[in-house]
Amino acid sequence: MSTEHLQESLARARFEVLPLRGAVDQAEHLPPGTTVTVTASPAKGTEATLDLCAQLAGRGLRPVPHLAARLIADRAHLAAVLDRVAELGLAEVFVVAGDSPQPRGEFPDALALLRAMEEVGRRPPCVGITGYPERHAFISDVSTIRAMAEKSRHADYVVSQICYDPRTIATWIEQVRARGVWLPIHIGIPGVVDAHRLLRISLRIGLGESMRFLRKQHGVVSKLLTRYTPEELLDELSPHLVDPACGIAGWHFFTFNEVAKTVQWRHDLVARLREVPA
Numbered sequence: 001m002s003t004e005h006l007q008e009s010l011a012r013a014r015f016e017v018l019p020l021r022g023a024v025d026q027a028e029h030l031p032p033g034t035t036v037t038v039t040a041s042p043a044k045g046t047e048a049t050l051d052l053c054a055q056l057a058g059r060g061l062r063p064v065p066h067l068a069a070r071l072i073a074d075r076a077h078l079a080a081v082l083d084r085v086a087e088l089g090l091a092e093v094f095v096v097a098g099d100s101p102q103p104r105g106e107f108p109d110a111l112a113l114l115r116a117m118e119e120v121g122r123r124p125p126c127v128g129i130t131g132y133p134e135r136h137a138f139i140s141d142v143s144t145i146r147a148m149a150e151k152s153r154h155a156d157y158v159v160s161q162i163c164y165d166p167r168t169i170a171t172w173i174e175q176v177r178a179r180g181v182w183l184p185i186h187i188g189i190p191g192v193v194d195a196h197r198l199l200r201i202s203l204r205i206g207l208g209e210s211m212r213f214l215r216k217q218h219g220v221v222s223k224l225l226t227r228y229t230p231e232e233l234l235d236e237l238s239p240h241l242v243d244p245a246c247g248i249a250g251w252h253f254f255t256f257n258e259v260a261k262t263v264q265w266r267h268d269l270v271a272r273l274r275e276v277p278a
């Protein structure tokens with residue numbers, strides 16, 4: 001794979017932020033036109049996600065709100081949310097089940113919300129869904145495979161959940177394609193994040209297999225004592241970018257609002273790639 005291709009893929013990478021205080025200031029580090037996905041917080045609700053999207057759009061970025069099924073009460077609420085998405089000039093949303101232990105209303109999962117979006121006649125032009133390369137801690141493999149097959153009929157692309165093992169990600173992509181799902185895949189990887197925070201998040205969302213993989217790698221534990229960088233993961237997965245059979249659309253950085261560190265890391269990596277002889 002050419003360094004030019006990797007540079008180009010890094011330049012158009014997506015960044016994910018949380019609707020927390022300081023998110024707008026962090027997003028100021030991103031170049032205009034960058035796609036920024038905004039998660040949905042059970043504590044703050046969908047409106048906080050859309051409010052942040054409005055601020056980001058006003059700063060020349062391309063925000064994509066997460067619509068969490070379990071935070072939406074009913075079809076009237078859904079219609080109001082999608083109307084506001086349209087009013088903000090947003091052409092894309094990302095549909096997830098959400099982290100709320102109990103649904104607020106009639107939508108228990110992403111599939112239910114995807115179907116309802118079409119039924120109310122307000123589906124945005126572009127819709128993304130989540131994929132799980134690693135065995136989910138709380139949902140059976142059979143369920144996640146069936147859910148992706150069903151959700152893919154209502155979606156335009158997939159973003160993979162965090163996984164630290166490049167071989168697991170590559171195998172998952174092969175299996176997704178073998179099952180006949182051909183949506184473009186954005187590979188989700190952590191940005192440059194405080195290691196202790198990333199470990200806590202990884203354990204909370206059930207990435208046990210990934211954590212075991214990290215512990216087996218020489219030197220990884222000592223690196224994680226300070227900060228995590230995705231460079232090794234990026235290096236292992238980059239060759240798959242140019243394989244048409246993989247259908248990889250690019251990178252999706254989970255920043256956990258440490259945007260400045262990830263942007264600086266990307267800048268430094270691109271600078272090093274430019275120095276590599278052709």
